[in-house]
Amino acid sequence: MADAGTDLEPSLFDEVLMRGGADARKELARQLSSAIAGNCVPGKERSQIVANLIKLANDPVSEVRQSVAQHLKGVSPLEADLVFAIVADEEEIALPFIAASLALDQPKLLAILRVGDELRQIQVASRRDISLDCIGHVLHAANWPVCAALLDNPAFEPSEKDYRRLYERFSQEPQIVDRLLQRDDVPLDIRIIEAKRASSRIQDYLNSAAYPTAEDPHDMIADAEETATLQVLAQAYEAELDRVMAFLLNRNMLTPSLLLRAAVVGETRVIERAIAQLSGVPLRRVQGLLYDHRSISRALFNRCGLPQDCIDMIQAAVQVERDIRQSGKNVSSDVFGARVVETIMTRFTRLSIARKLKLISYVENFGTDHPRAVAAKLKLSLNRAA
Numbered sequence: 001m002a003d004a005g006t007d008l009e010p011s012l013f014d015e016v017l018m019r020g021g022a023d024a025r026k027e028l029a030r031q032l033s034s035a036i037a038g039n040c041v042p043g044k045e046r047s048q049i050v051a052n053l054i055k056l057a058n059d060p061v062s063e064v065r066q067s068v069a070q071h072l073k074g075v076s077p078l079e080a081d082l083v084f085a086i087v088a089d090e091e092e093i094a095l096p097f098i099a100a101s102l103a104l105d106q107p108k109l110l111a112i113l114r115v116g117d118e119l120r121q122i123q124v125a126s127r128r129d130i131s132l133d134c135i136g137h138v139l140h141a142a143n144w145p146v147c148a149a150l151l152d153n154p155a156f157e158p159s160e161k162d163y164r165r166l167y168e169r170f171s172q173e174p175q176i177v178d179r180l181l182q183r184d185d186v187p188l189d190i191r192i193i194e195a196k197r198a199s200s201r202i203q204d205y206l207n208s209a210a211y212p213t214a215e216d217p218h219d220m221i222a223d224a225e226e227t228a229t230l231q232v233l234a235q236a237y238e239a240e241l242d243r244v245m246a247f248l249l250n251r252n253m254l255t256p257s258l259l260l261r262a263a264v265v266g267e268t269r270v271i272e273r274a275i276a277q278l279s280g281v282p283l284r285r286v287q288g289l290l291y292d293h294r295s296i297s298r299a300l301f302n303r304c305g306l307p308q309d310c311i312d313m314i315q316a317a318v319q320v321e322r323d324i325r326q327s328g329k330n331v332s333s334d335v336f337g338a339r340v341v342e343t344i345m346t347r348f349t350r351l352s353i354a355r356k357l358k359l360i361s362y363v364e365n366f367g368t369d370h371p372r373a374v375a376a377k378l379k380l381s382l383n384r385a386a
Helices: 010-019 022-037 043-057 062-072 080-087 091-100 106-115 118-125 132-141 144-152 160-170 174-181 188-208 217-234 238-250 256-265 268-279 283-291 298-304 308-327 333-347 353-366 369-385
Strands: none
Touching: 022 043, 022 062, 043 062, 043 080, 062 080, 062 091, 080 091, 080 106, 091 118, 106 118, 106 132, 118 132, 118 144, 132 144, 132 160, 144 160, 144 174, 160 174, 160 188, 174 188, 188 217, 188 238, 217 238, 217 256, 217 268, 238 268, 256 268, 256 308, 256 333, 256 353, 268 283, 268 298, 268 308, 283 308, 308 333, 308 353, 333 353, 333 369, 353 369
16 A cells, blocks of 8 residues: 555545455554644545545444554544544543544533543543643533543642532542642642541440440540641641631631640740730730730730630640740750640749649640659659648
């Protein structure tokens, strides 16, 4: 058979299509694809070639159709009838073509998203050249496997709005939720909501359990929820913390117990912003009142509505933080918690032993391993002395 280009005789097309075997038709597909690859074939001749490629794309032998799709993947532009003849073929032929075809411009890809099945939509969502229009359609209309493919696509750079849209649609779908939580830039409120959902699922399980638990299930759930929330906040950047605090306030999640936990492990950034939200005092002013004065303004805490135990623990944590800042050294949560215990015992002379024991109990309950052990040992000693 003649090689590609003007050497192709139209009279040979019908001969091969009508009487040639599968191998001859596959070779014809190669030559016709090569002929139009340079986009320099005259219009009438191109129309004849495309018409025959469409016939080959509908050939009863799958190997022939496979040859058409394979040879046309790198050809652009292509007529819509030819493209969609391939796109509508069996999955083993259509899917690789959708994934790699240069002829699939954004309008054609958007059409596949609108009318194609899920597997074809996944191929579009995985393409590196996916457009904003295609992304928008996937986010708002596609099923979760297609959205999962989009999240796996390195070309997709989601905004906060995109994350929220995906979580709103698929908060009950682990495949999407897991992908969201694996991303460093997912909004903190999504992480916190998911922590609450996880604790709710644990509560449902405990409520249905046929055996008694040593602790009150509600206390266990609250502990797990607040621990997870604090972990999320501890890993956040400053700007992220600033944004999420109003969300926590509106959800009634800036609780005294959360602040007690933050104080025990040294998460003073959380304490500062929580006080600013609860009191309505600007953050910079709060920071000044906490660290730049010998004694913290009682009025500031009164505006927060915090119980005295929480206030005392925050004051202990602030004193430890002041000392750390003066030393210029960073310390671990273990060291911070131990210093909180030391501060309560040596600097809070106004407090009775009973009050100190109560504060130390919070360290024992909420602290990391070392300060918990220190608090437990100290409590035992004080109780014996009493």
